[in-house]
Amino acid sequence: MEALRAAMADAWRWVRANRVPLAVLGGSLALVAVFLLLFYAPPAAWIGRPQPIPFSHRLHAGVKAIACQYCHPYVESSNHPGLPPVAKCLHCHNYIITNHWWIREEHRYFNTGTPTPWKKVNYLAEHVLFNHQRHIRFGLECQNCHERIETMDRLKGKHFYMGFCIDCHTQKKVNLSCWLACHS
Numbered sequence: 001m002e003a004l005r006a007a008m009a010d011a012w013r014w015v016r017a018n019r020v021p022l023a024v025l026g027g028s029l030a031l032v033a034v035f036l037l038l039f040y041a042p043p044a045a046w047i048g049r050p051q052p053i054p055f056s057h058r059l060h061a062g063v064k065a066i067a068c069q070y071c072h073p074y075v076e077s078s079n080h081p082g083l084p085p086v087a088k089c090l091h092c093h094n095y096i097i098t099n100h101w102w103i104r105e106e107h108r109y110f111n112t113g114t115p116t117p118w119k120k121v122n123y124l125a126e127h128v129l130f131n132h133q134r135h136i137r138f139g140l141e142c143q144n145c146h147e148r149i150e151t152m153d154r155l156k157g158k159h160f161y162m163g164f165c166i167d168c169h170t171q172k173k174v175n176l177s178c179w180l181a182c183h184s
Helices: 002-017 019-040 057-063 086-093 101-111 132-138 160-172
Strands: 120-125 156-158
Touching: 002 101, 019 101
Parallel strands: 120 156
Antiparallel strands: none
16 A cells, blocks of 8 residues: 555656656647647538538528428428429529529429428437427427527538427426427
């Protein structure tokens, strides 16, 4: 036991004697780790998944003030908000920036009868039945769950977990019965 205590004391003296080089080494390793994280992290981790057509929610919902329900037509009458069909995009883009590369790509989807292959960004467990209609009728704004999408070009997306919903239901003093609320 005495030998262990002496070894620990020697190690501590060595660390104190070399604290400056060790601090420089530790700081350097931390900087390298941060650089590698920022350099190798996929862009989607910070700004959201790339979509087949680079759609800007900041431009459409923010600058142009287009209501969420215009592009997501089923949100008030269904469990699912719906993704806009190609024809919905072309309703405006037949007249606005019609020759832009991405608008021509939308025309290609429309002319071939192919839906735009949008990539999912928000995730909910498969066993949960989330009813957008109930929440809209209750008066909740889309931003309550989806944050301020009118400030985002690409949606980062979100994994919705049970705690998020329970916190909101508790705060609003609404139904917390599992089978009546979500798991039916």
